[in-house]
Amino acid sequence: MYYVFQIVDVIAFVMMFFMLAVIINQQPSRAQLAFILYDVGTIVFVVGIHLELIHADTVEAALSGLCVQYFGQTAFLMALLWFVSEFVKLHIPKWIYMMQLTVNIITLVGVFTAEHHTYFYKTMKILQDGMYNRIVVTDGIIWYLHYIDLAAVFLGLFIMCSVRYPGSTSLQKKRIRYVITGIGVMCIEMIMKGLGVFGSYNPVVFVVTVMMFCMMVAMLRYGYFGSLQAAVDNAFNYGDEGLLVLDKDNIIIYINQRMNMIYPGLKEGDQIYRQKEILDALFDGSHILKRGNVTFEIRPEDIIENGEKGGCMLWFIDQTEHLKTMEQLREANESKTRFMMKMSHELRTPMNTIMGMSEMILRESKDEQIRDYALEVETAGNTMISMVEEILEMSRIEKENQELAIEPYDLSEMLVQAEKVGRHQAEEKGLCFQAENRISGSDSIWLMGDERRLLQILINLLSNAVQYTDKGTISLTAEKVYEEENAFLEFVIRDTGMGIAEADRSRIFEAFERGRSAQNVRKEGLGLGLAIVMQLVDAMDGTLKLYSELGKGTTFIVRIPYLEADPEKIAESNNRQKQKEEIALQGIRILAVDDNEKNLMVFRQLMKKTEADITVVSSGKEAITCCREHTYDLIFLDHMMPELDGIETIHRIKEDENGENKKTPVIALTANATQGARELYQGEGFSDYLAKPFTSESLYRVIRKGLFFAGYMQALGNAGIDTEKGLKYADSDRKFYYGLLDLFAGQREEQEKKLEEVRDFRQFTVIVHALKGEARGIGADALGEMFAALEQAGKEEDQERIREMLPETQKEWKKVTGVIESKKNVKFFTE
Incomplete structure (x- = not known):
């Protein structure tokens, strides 16, 4: 038996030191620190047992070993409490730790002074009747207190872990199983030892080793390093x-x-x-x-x-300081925008008259010579507008502000337009111009993308080529290419001009920059063309490559994804085009307000074929008077006017209690086409804006949107949706508001199915709480109140009230979403 004890102790020491080394080498955490203290306390405890049983020949020597043993035992008990609470996430009150500390102090004082009193051991003597000597004691009151506390700790932890187990995650359950196994082994040992099963033999060394091994395996195997608990502790x-x-x-x-x-x-x-x-x-x-x-x-x-x-x-x-900086930048950007608005207005107002009159001449004149003159005026006007657009691009050049339209367009037709502009510019300078479409197929090649922006890319590159070429050729080719089985649309623009030095190639795509070799060339524009091209190509998920040699010319290669348009999209686009060409507005009353008589004349002429009832006035005061006396279906209101400007005028119209047009859609008639213009006008109460100079196509489109908006808002109002409140929640962003309506309606069936299937009051409450917020967010207050009542019933776990209210709520829910879904063309009118 003597040698058995020796072997068991050696094995225990080796395993404990091994476990201590493993844990110390891991990342530090509170649970690991608790395990280290637990390990060290257990090692001291086993050393004390070894000294008491193996090396004690006298009562004094045995008592010294017992002092070491109880010191280690009290330490590992405290550490065990801490470790299990951290590892299994048990909420152990502080008073338990304080009570444990008090009992431990009493125990240690009692054992360290045991030879002077009878409270820990009543009697002590050494027996020498076997292979090894051992101390035999009669237990005192402090000993009983300590072992009652010891049993309470192990039994309490076992019960708490068992109670925690059913509500734990799968990973926590695996950890708890190991902890329960270790503590269970100790509980069984204490019971069997108390019943005298082991006689004089004490298997505690073996048991505490097994228990500690279970704890360590749980830590290493089930994710205490790099998992959820590691994230918590680190x-x-x-x-x-x-x-x-x-x-x-x-x-x-x-x-x-x-x-x-x-x-x-x-x-x-x-x-x-x-x-x-x-x-x-x-x-x-x-x-x-x-x-x-x-x-x-x-x-x-x-x-x-x-x-x-x-x-x-x-x-x-x-993010307080960061947001302050962003606010300062926003204010600076607004100052720039105000300047751009002023410049835009001054340039675009006369252009509106020029382009409008040109369109009327082309529409009504049969004289070919006159029509040719009008075409020249139109070409010159378009050039002027392009220059204005280049200036205005300064306010929206950042990639994230680019809003690309993804619509069907005819590539062949777009290339014809690009060729027309490029050929005109090249021939004016005496250059040869070549264009080739290498994409096989019919005369029409329908793709998906932003035709206007793509045309802008080609025109900017062609204009750049013409500007820096004095003799030779400008060419434009388009073809379909493949790269790793992906199709791309590739445009190649070549010139035989001065070329670009290698040192300048990275600079020319920056705003207001030109290569050093081009400094002495007479330049038009602001040097924004290539910067705009780069941003637009990036926004289209494309690439832009440059090849050049001084004195021999430059080649730009633009490559964007090749997206074919399906027949339905093409047919839809053709139908829209027909709608753009003709519009009948019999019985529709429209008020147009502009201080420029020529603009009003153009407006009347463009609206002549629509048969709408048009009223025109030239000041904000006249507009307010008209709105008090008549009801209009649409109001066009110029922004920049003397005395009362458009923003002040719309406020007075909307706030006039005696007025007839508080809910009439008002469209800003403006020369402001800068980035953020739409948000500016919608924030002031306008339903939309029409930028000058405008064509019949853009005018008719905004009229359709305005009339649709009025009808749609009325239908939503009849369904119990307060659209004014909903728009406020959407920060007056009508497109965003329509998106919220569409999302709310589109998710009804899925959410309704969840409500019908859920069997848990808490989950039911969470779902209807979210629906309550979504309903109120679109202005459907009545429906929101129904969801609120269901939420309260869910919190109170009132099954009867839920059964009573749910069908009526579903009926109202279906009515609201039905009206929303009845307007399938919302997206068309919000583009």
């Missing part, structure tokens, strides 16, 4: 970033110190859905949250465990 607990860690059930399992300062009331175990501020910031897409004078950005980050989402980290990052 989270930064300092700095400006707050951190919440959620488990997969959205329960808060960790809060760092900074987060406690941001939200003092939060605590571990709370459900995140109860924090309305945080949820609103996450669901509205902005991820911006304000707390006092500080603005935080919430950045969610999923935590993946064993290939599955095991939780989520929410970082709260202080």
Whole structure:
């Protein structure tokens, strides 16, 4: 037996030191620190047992070994409590730790002074009747207190882990099983030893080794290094970033110190859905949250465990200074925009008259000579407008501000337009111009994309080629090419001009930049052409390559994805074109307001064929008077007018209690075509804007949109949707508002199915809470109140009320979404 004890102790020591080395080499965490203390305490405990049983020949020597044994035992008990609470996430109250500490102190004082009193051991003696000596004692009151506490700790942890098990995640369950196994082995040993099963033999060394091995395997095997708990324990607990860690059930399992300062009331175990501020910031897409004078950005980050989402980290990052800087930049940009608006108005107002009269001549004159003159005027006007557009591109040159239209267009027709402009410019300078379409097929090649922007790319590159070529040839070719089985549309623009030095090739795509070799060339424009081309090509997910040699010319190669248009899209585009050409507005009353008589004349002429009832006035005051006396279907209102400008006029029209046109769509008739113009006018109450100079096509299109808007808003109002309130929630962005309506209607069937299938009150409450916010967000307050009532019934777990209210709510829900879905052409009118 003596040698058995020796072998068991040696094996235990080796295993414990091995486990200690393994854990120390891992990443530091609170649970690992607890395990290290637990391991060290257990090693001291086993050393004490070894000294007591193997090397004690006297009572004094045995008592010294017992002192070491109980010191290690009290240490590993405290560490075990800490470790299990961290590892299994048990919420052990502080008073339990304090009570345990008190009992441990009493135990240690009792054993270290045992030779002077009878409270720990009543009697002590050494027996020498076997292969080894051993101390035999009669237990005292402190000994009983210690072992009652010991049993309570192990039994309590076993019960708490068992209770925690059913509601845990799959990963936590695996950890708990190992912890329960280890603690269970110790509980069984204590019971069997108390019953005298082992006689004089004490198997505690073997048992504590098994228990510790179970704990270590659980840590190493089930993700304490690099998983959800590692993320919790290794989270930064300092700095400006707050951190919440959620488990997969959205329960808060960790809060760092900074987060406690941001939200003092939060605590571990709370459900995140109860924090309305945080949820609103996450669901509205902005991820911006304000707390006092500080603005935080919430950045969610999923935590993946064993290939599955095991939780989520929410970082709260202080963005106050960054947003202040962005606001300063925005104000500077607005100042630039105001300047561009002024310039745009001054240039575009006379151009509106020129282009309008030219269109009327071409429409009504039969004299070919006169028509030729008008065509020349139109060509010159288009050139002037192109120059204005180049200036205005300064306000929208950033890629993220490019809004590309994805529509069917005829590539062949677009190339003809590009060739016409390029040939005219080249021949004026005495250059030869060549154009070739190498794409096989019929005369019409229908693709998907932004025809206007693509034409702008080609015209800018051709104009650049003409500008820097004094003799020789300008050529444009288009073909379909393949790269790794992907089809691309490729345009090649070549010239035989001066070429570009290698040092200048990276600079010429920057705004206002030209190569040094071109400094002495007489230049037109502002040097924005190539910068605009680069931004547009990037926005189209394309590439732009440059090949050049000084004195021998330059080649630009533009390559964008080749997207064929399907027949339905082509037919839809042709139908729209027919609608653009003709429009009948009998019985429609329209008011046009502009201080420029020539603009009003052009407006009348372009509207002549529509048979609409047109009233024109030249001031804001006259417009207000007309709106008090008559009801109009549409109002066109110029922005820049003396005395009352368009914005002040629309405010007075909308605020006039005696007026007849509070809900009439008002369209800004303006020369402002800068980036952000639409948002500016919609924010002031206009339903749309029409940029000067305008054509009959653009005029008819905006009229269709305006009339559609009026009818659609009326239909929505009849369905119980307060569109004014909904537009306010959408920041007066009509296109965004239409998108919200479409999304709300499109998700009804899916959400309704979820409501019918859910069997959990909490999940039901979460769903109707979200629906309540979505309904109110589009202005459907009555429906929102119905969802609110269902939410309250769900919180109260009132099944009877839910059964009673749900059918009526579904009926109202279907009515609202039915009206929304009845307007299938919303997207056409919001382009």
